[in-house]
Amino acid sequence: MTMMEEKLLVMHGITKEFPGVRALDHVELQLEKGTVHALMGENGAGKSTLMKILMGIYQPDEGEITLKGQTVKIDNPKKALKMGISMIHQELMPIPDMSVADNIFLYDYPAKKGFVQKSVLYKKTEELFRELGIEGVSSRVFMKELSQAQMQMVEIAKAVSAKADVIIMDEPTSAISDHEVENLFRIICTLRSKGVGILYISHKMDEIFKISDYITVLRDGQYIDSAPSDKLNQEKLVRLMVGRELKSIYDRHPSVTGEVMLEVKHLKCKGVCEDVSFKLHKGEVLGFAGLVGAGRTEIMEAVFGMRKRQGGDIIKEGKKLKICNVRDAIDYGLALASEDRKKFGLFLELSISYNITISWLKHLQKSGIVNRRGEREKAGNLSKDLQIKSSSIKTRVGKLSGGNQQKVVLAKWLLTEPDILILDEPTRGIDIGAKKEIYTLIEQLAREGKGVIVISSEMPELIGISDRIITVHEGAVKGSYTGTEITQERIMMDLG
Numbered sequence: 068m069t070m071m072e073e074k075l076l077v078m079h080g081i082t083k084e085f086p087g088v089r090a091l092d093h094v095e096l097q098l099e100k101g102t103v104h105a106l107m108g109e110n111g112a113g114k115s116t117l118m119k120i121l122m123g124i125y126q127p128d129e130g131e132i133t134l135k136g137q138t139v140k141i142d143n144p145k146k147a148l149k150m151g152i153s154m155i156h157q158e159l160m161p162i163p164d165m166s167v168a169d170n171i172f173l174y175d176y177p178a179k180k181g182f183v184q185k186s187v188l189y190k191k192t193e194e195l196f197r198e199l200g201i202e203g204v205s206s207r208v209f210m211k212e213l214s215q216a217q218m219q220m221v222e223i224a225k226a227v228s229a230k231a232d233v234i235i236m237d238e239p240t241s242a243i244s245d246h247e248v249e250n251l252f253r254i255i256c257t258l259r260s261k262g263v264g265i266l267y268i269s270h271k272m273d274e275i276f277k278i279s280d281y282i283t284v285l286r287d288g289q290y291i292d293s294a295p296s297d298k299l300n301q302e303k304l305v306r307l308m309v310g311r312e313l314k315s316i317y318d319r320h321p322s323v324t325g326e327v328m329l330e331v332k333h334l335k336c337k338g339v340c341e342d343v344s345f346k347l348h349k350g351e352v353l354g355f356a357g358l359v360g361a362g363r364t365e366i367m368e369a370v371f372g373m374r375k376r377q378g379g380d381i382i383k384e385g386k387k388l389k390i391c392n393v394r395d396a397i398d399y400g401l402a403l404a405s406e407d408r409k410k411f412g413l414f415l416e417l418s419i420s421y422n423i424t425i426s427w428l429k430h431l432q433k434s435g436i437v438n439r440r441g442e443r444e445k446a447g448n449l450s451k452d453l454q455i456k457s458s459s460i461k462t463r464v465g466k467l468s469g470g471n472q473q474k475v476v477l478a479k480w481l482l483t484e485p486d487i488l489i490l491d492e493p494t495r496g497i498d499i500g501a502k503k504e505i506y507t508l509i510e511q512l513a514r515e516g517k518g519v520i521v522i523s524s525e526m527p528e529l530i531g532i533s534d535r536i537i538t539v540h541e542g543a544v545k546g547s548y549t550g551t552e553i554t555q556e557r558i559m560m561d562l563g
């Protein structure tokens with residue numbers, strides 16, 4: 068590299084060990100001005116860790132960081148911000164009880180004689196939003212009133228206001244709708260044209276090829292390769308990521324479906340749906356398609372006893388169920404693995420093993436027998452099946468990578484050995500290799516005669532794994548499709 072083509076950022080020989088894991092082993096990364104650089108790798112590959120080092124959240128054991136030609140030591144996030152590095156986190160961390168404007172200028176208050184001038188704050192915020200093309204967010208509302216996507220926009224605005232040259236986005240699209248993704252990409256392009264370097268992490272392949280200029284691949288903490296995106300394609304990229312050929316990830320054999328296992332009749336739930344009916348058969352994988360906000364999650368929560376129902380029947384194998392709460396639902400053999408791992412049921416301070424067995428334990432206690440060894444064994448097996456990456460099942464869940472936390476949620480519900488398994492966005496944030504494992508698992512469950520309901524926003528995934536697809540629009544069932552009727556066009560038409 069000559070001085071002429073000085074890089075915006077160079078991370079060289081970065082090594083980081085946590086007790087029992089070498090998260091990064093001499094990793095290289097070079098970012099140029101005005102480019103989007105994707106960081107790719109399976110769950111636990113070390114992507115977030117590398118970014119946290121850049122942000123000064125962790126200190127590397129070895130290695131060197133050069134920013135605009137100058138070797139720097141980044142002691143903490145505040146220092147990173149000062150140097151022009153900002154991060155939009157995998158799990159956003161805004162201050163909920165402060166206004167949008169307050170959040171943006173948190174570290175850089177326009178104060179006069181010690182007093183903060185609110186009017187100046189609001190004006191500056193609005194200017195910033197205009198510059199970035201951010202619409203529909205008021206500078207005065209509290210952060211907690213915003214949607215996930217809006218919070219993200221605010222975080223980006225915050226980065227820009229801090230005059231960031233490097234902006235890190237760790238899975239920014241994992242919880243936002245397609246329309247919001249488009250919006251985000253527009254803003255990314257604006258930033259790129261202003262010369263900002265963007266480090267972008269995502270498990271969504273199509274996104275990567277749409278938005279990135281360069282791709283760097285990590286595998287198990289090792290630096291594998293770096294290349295311009297147009298020199299790679301999905302197949303090549305996957306091979307670099309998983310280190311082996313991965314045949315078509317959907318190779319599903321349609322299952323032979325049996326009699327009706329679950330019937331939901333005229334379900335009514337305030338603010339969610341007026342009259343929803345559907346049937347799930349034995350051995351069937353039933354997909355629920357819909358836009359973000361169509362009410363799929365809420366409908367399933369109503370079935371599962373998490374929401375109060377105003378009417379309707381839930382019938383399992385001909386028997387009417389009395390589900391008043393989640394406990395009842397689990398006792399009837401239902402399970403719902405939720406999309407939101409923070410909101411529902413992961414205890415970050417506790418071990419993988421504890422988190423996996425928690426629902427099961429209650430079950431056992433009810434019948435009076437607790438078989439701790441058996442429980443540990445099962446947790447261990449499931450953890451292996453799902454390839455949860457950790458040094459042991461005693462590891463605290465909070466230390467796992469994002470995707471691996473998602474696998475713990477799944478394992479937890481599988482352990483209850485349900486007849487009916489409802490999976491809400493089961494592969495969100497999960498890498499392509501593990502996705503395939505999960506698809507195989509779903510197929511296996513169906514073959515054992517269970518009923519599986521899958522909610523997914525990824526259309527190819529839903530089409531790839533479902534025997535039948537039900538479309539949901541504004542809290543109502545629009546259509547039901549099987550076999551060759553299932554096409555992207557057909558489904559999209561219902562969702563419009």
Ligand SMILES: Nc1ncnc2c1ncn2[C@@H]1O[C@H](COP(=O)(O)OP(=O)(O)OP(=O)(O)O)[C@@H](O)[C@H]1O
Nearest residue numbers: 085090110111112113114115116466467468469470
């Ligand atoms: N604070 C920590 N303490 C102990 N181990 C950690 C800690 N943070 C990360 N690790 C471990 O380091 C490895 C890399 O994790 P990291 O979060 O960087 O992965 P990732 O590539 O971001 O994965 P994902 O795609 O799932 O988000 C994992 O094995 C993880 O368990």
Ligand SMILES: [Mg+2]
Nearest residue numbers: 114115468469
């Ligand atoms: Mg991560």
